[in-house]
Amino acid sequence: xxxxxxxxxxxxxxxxxxxxxxxxxxxxxxxxxxxxxxxxxxxxxxxxxxxxxxxxxxxxxxxxxxxxxxxxxxxxxxxxxxxxxxxxxxxxxxxxxxxxxxxxxxxxxx
Amino acid sequence: xxxxxxxxxxxxxxxxxxxxxxxxxxxxxxxxxxxxxxxxxxxxxxxxxxxxxxxxxxxxxxxxxxxxxxxxxxxxxxxxxxxxxxxxxxxxxxxxxxxxxxxxxxxxxxxxx
Numbered sequence: 001x002x003x004x005x006x007x008x009x010x011x012x013x014x015x016x017x018x019x020x021x022x023x024x025x026x027x028x029x030x031x032x033x034x035x036x037x038x039x040x041x042x043x044x045x046x047x048x049x050x051x052x053x054x055x056x057x058x059x060x061x062x063x064x065x066x067x068x069x070x071x072x073x074x075x076x077x078x079x080x081x082x083x084x085x086x087x088x089x090x091x092x093x094x095x096x097x098x099x100x101x102x103x104x105x106x107x108x109x110x
Numbered sequence: 111x112x113x114x115x116x117x118x119x120x121x122x123x124x125x126x127x128x129x130x131x132x133x134x135x136x137x138x139x140x141x142x143x144x145x146x147x148x149x150x151x152x153x154x155x156x157x158x159x160x161x162x163x164x165x166x167x168x169x170x171x172x173x174x175x176x177x178x179x180x181x182x183x184x185x186x187x188x189x190x191x192x193x194x195x196x197x198x199x200x201x202x203x204x205x206x207x208x209x210x211x212x213x214x215x216x217x218x219x220x221x222x223x
Contacts, residue, residue: 001169009150032209043200043214044153051209089152093209096160097143097168109154 002027002094008100013080015110023090023101024072032093033066033073038103039086047088048075080108114215116201122221123191131186131218133201135170141204142184143212144168144176146197153200160182191222 003026007097013019025033031052038101050057050064050073057064066073077084083109091098114135120157123129133142141160145153155168159178173195175187188195201215 006152034211040172043216044212045214046211049211095209096141097155097158098155098212099169102150 002030002092002099004085004090004092004099004101006090006104009102010105010107012107015080015082015108016094019075019077019078019080019084019106020102021075021088021090021106022072023092023106024070024075025092025099026071027092027094028068028071030092030094033064034091034093035064035075036091036100037086038089044089049052073099077106080106082108082110084108113137114201114203116199116215116218118218120214120219120221122223123177124223125192125221127191128187128189129191130188131199131201131220132183133144133185133215133216135185135201135203135213136182137205137213138181139203139205139213140181141206142178143202143204144174144184144186144196145200145202145215146170147200156186156199191204191220193222196220198223 006023034049037047038044063076090101117132137193143158144156157176159165162181199218204210
């Protein structure tokens with residue numbers, strides 16, 4: 001089955017700097033890759049997703065890139081703000097269910 | 111719309127006790143999911159239901175059973191709780207059958223002593 005690895009497990013950045021989180025997946029048939037943000041004590045919420053027919057997608061300060069050949073995808077957050085502090089999860093879909101990475105704790109220091 | 115709701119919010123059980131976690135969605139979604147979340151391990155799929163009347167095992171189904179009671183409701187049952195089942199449980203749903211935004215419930219925090 002699908003296996004998703006996520007790095008780093010924790011990331012600290014200074015406010016205004018960029019943050020990059022990387023994920024790799026194992027199943028070449030996966031073709032949907034969402035990213036979820038989870039604030040402390042809250043439920044996960046989708047922040048951006050990308051499908052395999054697209055190499056990059058951007059939404060304001062957030063962007064995701066996908067390299068299908070290498071089977072990895074990344075989340076890029078520019079101009080980080082304190083409210084970006086949260087746990088971020090990547091995931092890959094094998095068709096009817098998602099497999100999640102272990103998560104990255106992002107701390108934005110002001 | 112309330113979205114995805116879960117009850118209870120918090121529960122303490124003794125080893126060997128049974129309980130059912132309830133999940134309901136009012137968005138007319140077809141597919142529903144149960145996950146558990148443990149520190150450092152992300153969200154792991156327990157069971158899912160791609161449509162009313164069907165259920166399938168996920169990554170960690172042992173010790174759990176599910177029922178898709180109707181299109182709205184998807185319950186998770188622990189027949190004999192074990193300390194290893196201490197976790198936060200999330201229910202989620204999607205409109206279709208695959209590859210869409212998952213809408214999560216607020217979670218149920220379960221402690222098994």
